[in-house]
Amino acid sequence: MILGVGTDLANIERIAGVLERHGDRFRNRVFTETEQRKAERRKDVAGTYAKRWAAKEACSKALGTGLRMGISWKDMAVSNLKTGQPVMTVTGWAAKRLIEMTPAGHEVTIHVSLTDDHPWAQAFIVIEAQPIA
Numbered sequence: 001m002i003l004g005v006g007t008d009l010a011n012i013e014r015i016a017g018v019l020e021r022h023g024d025r026f027r028n029r030v031f032t033e034t035e036q037r038k039a040e041r042r043k044d045v046a047g048t049y050a051k052r053w054a055a056k057e058a059c060s061k062a063l064g065t066g067l068r069m070g071i072s073w074k075d076m077a078v079s080n081l082k083t084g085q086p087v088m089t090v091t092g093w094a095a096k097r098l099i100e101m102t103p104a105g106h107e108v109t110i111h112v113s114l115t116d117d118h119p120w121a122q123a124f125i126v127i128e129a130q131p132i133a
Contacts, residue, residue: 003101003108004127006061010054012119016046030056030073038080050121051114052078058125059088059110063097071097078112086112088125098127107132 018026027036031052039048059076075094078086088110090098102108106129113124 001103001106001129002126003129004062004064004125006058006063006125008054008057008061008123010050010057010121010123012044012047012050012116012121015050015053015121019046019049032074032077034079035077044116047116047118047121051116051123054121054123055086055088055112055114055125058123059090059094062110062125062127063090063094063101065097078114086114088112101127102129105132106130 027049031039031049035049035052039045039052042048055078056073056076060071063071065071071093075090075092077089077091079089080086090110098108098110109128109130111124111126111128115122
């Protein structure tokens with residue numbers, strides 16, 4: 001059963017400009033340490049941040065809140081499995097919201113898809129609930 005779907009498009013050039021103007025203040029407000037380490041290791045630093053920005057926006061939409069109602073940027077974090085597959089972890093208010101959305105007797109999977117084609121970064125999030133066997 002699908003509980004929520006979200007998508008977002010981020011302009012890589014805009015994120016690059018914000019990084020240039022606000023640097024660590026922006027990074028530390030929006031991205032976890034893990035996300036920052038990943039982005040700073042990449043050739044396309046701004047593109048990596050833009051994809052994660054888009055994923056956070058998409059996740060907030062899939063949670064049915066947008067970025068309001070107490071949700072924090074860092075309540076949603078993108079990391080990667082060893083295979084490279086992106087995964088979304090939610091904590092704080094986002095985790096509370098996810099629990100509220102989940103029917104009794106179900107477990108949740110947050111599916112993440114990230115892509116970029118300069119100057120755009122795009123993310124899709126699907127929140128799925130499956131009955132516990």
